[in-house]
Amino acid sequence: MEKYSTYQTEDFLRDDSFINWVLDPEGENNQEWTKWMNSSAAKKEAARKAVDIIRTFDFKKETVSAEFYNNLKQRIDNTIAREQAIPLQPKRFTGGWMKAAAVITALLIGGLVLYYVRKPAYTYISTPYAAIKTVWLPDSSEVVLNANSSIRFNRKRTNGKREVWLTGEAFFKVRHIDKAGTAQPFAVYASDAVIEVLGTEFNVKAINNTTGVLLQQGKVRFSIPASNATTIMQPNEYCQFSTGQGKISTRVANPVLFTSWLDHKYRFEKATVQNVCETLKEYFGFDFIIERPVLKTQVISGTLELQNLETTLFVLHELLHTTIVATNKQVVIK
Structure with a gap:
């Protein structure tokens, strides 16, 4: 799994193993992906973007049609084009390379077709x-x-x-x-x-x-x-x-x-700050960093509205009487 630490979002979108895990997290041979995603936050940013993109495709497996796969390929290509942050320098490709690329693309699409045909509906x-x-x-x-x-x-x-x-x-x-x-x-x-x-x-x-x-x-x-x-x-x-x-x-x-989230809020009763942050991490997708160890075990009670991250962090700030800074998919509690 080490090679994935250098992947960009578009690399994950073209990786069969990664796509299979997103579509079927509990499937066989997918546990390694779960462990990898729970590792270093630095590794997960590009993968997290790819997960969100794939989930927007709203896969339905009852039927398998050429239109489905053409649409899938087109949407992934369009997404990758939008994700490109650094323009690539023009390169010349020979006819042989173009043929090889066509064969690889055909094999990839063929593999996806076989995967979906063999999967249950x-x-x-x-x-x-x-x-x-x-x-x-x-x-x-x-x-x-x-x-x-x-x-x-x-x-x-x-x-x-x-x-x-x-x-x-x-x-x-x-x-x-x-x-x-x-x-x-x-x-x-x-x-x-x-x-x-x-x-x-x-x-x-x-x-x-x-x-x-x-x-x-x-x-x-x-x-x-x-x-x-x-x-x-x-x-x-x-x-x-x-x-x-x-x-x-x-x-x-x-x-x-346990059910307050149905009303777009989390209610806590004598919960540690560490547990509160873990719950918010699952909801918002931000990594929460608590700088002071003593704060992790502090017990709090209250209700956090889930309208948006800013509102939630403001209420958390009022409960903890501490400084909270949110930047680049991280929330730092000082």
């Missing part, structure tokens, strides 16, 4: 930073995606199954469906966890190998297949599993603390 929907989107699933269940999150699902259910794969955070309102007197199952796959549902409302957040579920109404089964761990959740319970912890922890919680 999934629909991918994602949100950029600082945005929230409501999605209606084929069964009329409602999903509200928080910022920097994505889901995929198969519009053509097989064997009566309703399944959703989540990366990031989302709130679900699952429609209860009976067929021949039997309730049809609904499952959410988030990181290592599986949340099985029967008509309920709940919040799921799966980030950095930690999955947390807040149940607002109904009943769900929260399980970790790899660890043979499972629990039945009741309303107002919060369950969390992290790879490092290795077990499911359960406690009674205030639902508002």
Whole structure:
């Protein structure tokens, strides 16, 4: 993965492995990309731009047509043209080089076609930073995606199954469906966890190998297949599993603390400044740097409006009584 540290935005937009990861973060062989994106901030800037660009394409996988791929190639080429910051010096190419370039382009497009043809008929929907989107699933269940999150699902259910794969955070309102007197199952796959549902409302957040579920109404089964761990959740319970912890922890919680983002705000109650900054980083996409170590463990309570970064940082400044400076995708708290 070291070579990617020198990539520019246009390089990522032409990299099959990177595109596959953006479209299917939980897919096989994609974990290395997740680890790489969580490494040094200096490496991520060009990749982050490419992620936002790819997500705007709003991929739908039900059909595969020449028009789709022509449109994809045209949009990527147009985007790359806009991203070019330094004009290149004119170079002369021989006919042989032009033929080679044509062959490489044909192989690339052919590979993309093969990839999409062999993939199941999934629909991918994602949100950029600082945005929230409501999605209606084929069964009329409602999903509200928080910022920097994505889901995929198969519009053509097989064997009566309703399944959703989540990366990031989302709130679900699952429609209860009976067929021949039997309730049809609904499952959410988030990181290592599986949340099985029967008509309920709940919040799921799966980030950095930690999955947390807040149940607002109904009943769900929260399980970790790899660890043979499972629990039945009741309303107002919060369950969390992290790879490092290795077990499911359960406690009674205030639902508002986990669902306030639906109203474009974050409400914190006795949260450390470090945790607050990590939450804001996921929403806005800025890296938060806390210069004073003692400030990281300071506990605060309050509500941060998510209208824009400037408003949020002003309120945070009032809560912390400290200087906050935002520049170049970084927020420095002094």
